[in-house]
Every structure is written in C-alpha cells, then in structure tokens.
Amino acid sequence: MNYIFEGVIGAFYLLLAKDPETYSAIWTTLRLSTLSITCTLIVGIPLGFLLGHYNFPGKRAVRTLVDTLLALPTVVIGLLVYAFISRRGPLGDLGLLFTIPGVAIGQFILALPIVVSLTASAIEGIDPKIYLTLRTLGASDMQAALSSMWEGRYAVTAAAVTAYSRVISEVGVSMMIGGNIKWHTRTITTAIALETGKGEFSMGIALGIVLLAFALTANTLVSSLRRRA
Amino acid sequence: MRKTLVFLASIALLLTLSLPSTAASQYLMMATTTSTDNTGLLNVIAPAFEKTTKIELRWTAVGTGKALELGKNCDVDVLLVHAPDKEKKFIEEGYGINRREVMYNDFVIIGPRTDPAGIKGLKAIDALKRIKSKKAPFVSRGDNSGTHSMELELWKKANITNIDKEEWYIQTGQGMLNTINIAAERDGYTLTDRGTFIKYEANHNGNPPLVILVEGDQLLFNQYSVIAINPKRCPKVKYDLALKFIEWITSDEGQKLIADFRLMGKQLFVPNAAR
Numbered sequence: 332m333n334y335i336f337e338g339v340i341g342a343f344y345l346l347l348a349k350d351p352e353t354y355s356a357i358w359t360t361l362r363l364s365t366l367s368i369t370c371t372l373i374v375g376i377p378l379g380f381l382l383g384h385y386n387f388p389g390k391r392a393v394r395t396l397v398d399t400l401l402a403l404p405t406v407v408i409g410l411l412v413y414a415f416i417s418r419r420g421p422l423g424d425l426g427l428l429f430t431i432p433g434v435a436i437g438q439f440i441l442a443l444p445i446v447v448s449l450t451a452s453a454i455e456g457i458d459p460k461i462y463l464t465l466r467t468l469g470a471s472d473m474q475a476a477l478s479s480m481w482e483g484r485y486a487v488t489a490a491a492v493t494a495y496s497r498v499i500s501e502v503g504v505s506m507m508i509g510g511n512i513k514w515h516t517r518t519i520t521t522a523i524a525l526e527t528g529k530g531e532f533s534m535g536i537a538l539g540i541v542l543l544a545f546a547l548t549a550n551t552l553v554s555s556l557r558r559r560a
Numbered sequence: 561m562r563k564t565l566v567f568l569a570s571i572a573l574l575l576t577l578s579l580p581s582t583a584a585s586q587y588l589m590m591a592t593t594t595s596t597d598n599t600g601l602l603n604v605i606a607p608a609f610e611k612t613t614k615i616e617l618r619w620t621a622v623g624t625g626k627a628l629e630l631g632k633n634c635d636v637d638v639l640l641v642h643a644p645d646k647e648k649k650f651i652e653e654g655y656g657i658n659r660r661e662v663m664y665n666d667f668v669i670i671g672p673r674t675d676p677a678g679i680k681g682l683k684a685i686d687a688l689k690r691i692k693s694k695k696a697p698f699v700s701r702g703d704n705s706g707t708h709s710m711e712l713e714l715w716k717k718a719n720i721t722n723i724d725k726e727e728w729y730i731q732t733g734q735g736m737l738n739t740i741n742i743a744a745e746r747d748g749y750t751l752t753d754r755g756t757f758i759k760y761e762a763n764h765n766g767n768p769p770l771v772i773l774v775e776g777d778q779l780l781f782n783q784y785s786v787i788a789i790n791p792k793r794c795p796k797v798k799y800d801l802a803l804k805f806i807e808w809i810t811s812d813e814g815q816k817l818i819a820d821f822r823l824m825g826k827q828l829f830v831p832n833a834a835r
Binding site for chain 2: 417418419420423424426428429510511512513514515525527528529530531
C-alpha cells in the first residue's frame, strides 16, 4: 500500500524539483504525440469524410476493414514497422529506427483507423437534408461538403481526442521502434515500463499521474473550446 | 484577424515540437542487456565516455538474444552482452568482430528465506535437481537472454529435460528485476546475475524477501563482453566509434569506473579486460 502513497508524493516531487530525466520524457512524449497526431489528422479527417459522405461500391467492405484495423495490437504494428525500417529492411537507408519520426510512423498507423472510423461515423450522423438544402440553394459540391463537415465538427474533435489519448498511452510501438533510449526516445510510457522493471514502483506511479494530467489538460481544453463555440 | 494569428501560432508551435531537437554531433548506438541498464551502470559509464571522447553513447536495453538480433540486422553499432557461446557463434558467422571481454560477475540462485526445497549451500546442479524433485516454483526469464541461456545450460547439465510445461516452472519473458519480483510474489526460486540482485536488495533497503541460497559455484561465472558490428556486412555502422568505445571501456579509465560502481557499498561488476 505504502508505495502507492509514495508514488503520489513522488509525482509532485519530480515535477517541482524539475528532475531533468522526467522532463525529458515528458518533452519527448509531447513532441512525438504532436507529430503523430498532426500527420494522422491531416490524412485521417479527409479520408473519414470521403468514407462517410460518399456512396461507392465496396463502401461497406472498406468500413469493415477500417473498423477491424481499430483492433491492431501495438506490438504487431511495432514489429511491422521494425521490419520495414530496420537497416536490413526496405526503408533501412532512411535511418528511422530508434528515432522519434520512426515511432511516429507506428503511431500514425495506430491512430489512423480511429480518426477515419470516428470521422466517417460523425459525417454519416449528419442530417443529409443539410447537404441537399445547401445544394438547392446553389452551393457548389465542395461548399456543401465543407458546410456539412462543419456541422460535424464536435464529433470530429472527439475523434481527434480519442486518437490522441490512444497515442500518448501506447507503449508497444514506442518500446519496439524507439528502443527507450534515455534523453532521446524515452517517453512517459516506456519510462514507466522501465521503472517498473527496475522495481521503482513509486517513480512509475508518479509518471502515470503525469500522463493522466496530460490527458486531463487535453480534454479540458477541448471541452472549453466547445463551450465557447 | 485574431483567429488567423492563433492559427499561425499553433502551426509554428507544431513545427517546433516536431522538429528534431539539437542534432547530436557524434553518437554511438549500443544494444545491451537489461542487467547493465537496470543496475544503473550505464548511467555512470555513458557520461564519462562522452566526457573523454566527445562521443555520445545511446543504448537500448534488451536481452542478449534480442541484442544479437539487432546486431545481425545492422541496427546498432556495438554490443555489450553476456552469453559467450552465442557471442562466439555470432562472430564465427561474420556478424561481429573485435570481441573483448570487459567485466564479470557471477550468477546466484535466490529463493525465499524459508528455503522450502532446502537448497542452501548446495552446488548449482544439485540445487536444481532438488527444486525439481520438490516441485518448488522456479521462475525463468524465458526470453532468450544471457541469463536464460545460462539457466538452460544448467538444466541440461543436471540432465533435466522437458520442464517447459511443468506447473512449477514459470516463464516470465521479462527483464531480470521483473522476474525476481515475480519470483518473490510466487515464493519461488530464480537464477539472477549478482549485479541485478544487489540492485534488488537496494530497492528493499537491504532486507529483500528473496535471498541468495546458492553461490560461488564455478559453473555460475558470468562474463560480459563488447563486440563491434562487422562493417563488411553492415557498411553503415559507425565502426570507428565502436572501436573507440571498445578501447575506452577496456582502458584503465573505463575499467576503474566499473570497479568503483557500487550499490549499498557492494561492488556489482569486476573488470577483467585483458591487457
């Protein structure tokens, strides 16, 4: 029981004492998650929109595929990406293994199905009459599409927040591709895995609290944006 | 207007966040075992090496099996590992060159203070036979690491086979300290290197639930070596930096650092690089 209490105290101590290792892991987590979530959203939201908005042959099969990919385990993604970016792999010359962009590739694969699937659902949930009305009022196809996307903006934001939570909390990809290298690719989650491995439970709990504080901040920000809008 | 500013500011922030931080001048990538990292030895070695040579040492701590695999795939420049037979095979197959012995400690068999199987003071082989006949829980790394290789070799020498599915034989697939913690939870025995055990003792302020029961057996010797990855097979590896590291860690300076590394006043590794 004692070490749980120690962990909570430890969390505040680490943050207030500006422990450089802790701050390095926090900073790495921030940089990595920002990079992966930005790429994911740039690709994922348009794809999700296309999937939700248009009807085309095989649409249901694509939906099923995307929804299945939601279950991709991080270790499988880690293994796949490793096979490609290892120096012996086809993309080996880029030297991406043990780097933040390398991990971001894996997290992109992890988060993309979440964004696509939830965005598509959000778009499908919008009243189709909006689009039709706009078209009869003389809006171009593009204008009408963008407007109906604007209607679904909260649901799309929720998709982004869900994907972000998945990205900052995953450990499999970060560990296998990043290698948990001190000062470079050690994120909050891989640091927790390491500290637990070393038997330093309180340090692990402390970092866990920091991670939750992150998620809380992101969610508070989004919900306050929503209230103001 | 304000919206545009906020938008531009957030783009700028995203860019700074995603840009690589200060490009390191020169760095060496090492794959090593969990014991050198978990004990904290590398946290002492790396800064000293950087100070002397201006080369940054980056490492990923995995089992010896995985470390050798990373070496085969040309993903690291140098290895610090402890499974002599596997290392020799690695070199014979042309993956590594310039292997140098660096330091040693020894393996110990640890278990609960009450010692339900009664192995205290026995030779390693006899202890394993006793554990098997009493069906006392034995926790194995099960991860192809140096420690795991040693354990399998000991079972083989004890002529004990087919224990893989025995109920008392627990394979964790995790690092050394995790495995010790699992052994403690299950009141079981396990094989560990002495360095990691001292770290475990220190975590419990010198009063851990598991204690050393078998030690000092010739069979339990644990040699650590460095190996450079062969640049003929892997043209991109930083062979010159790897050689500098090998030279440094086997030098008086590196060897003294290893000898001086202590936890709770106990020495964890004994340097033994050949002069």
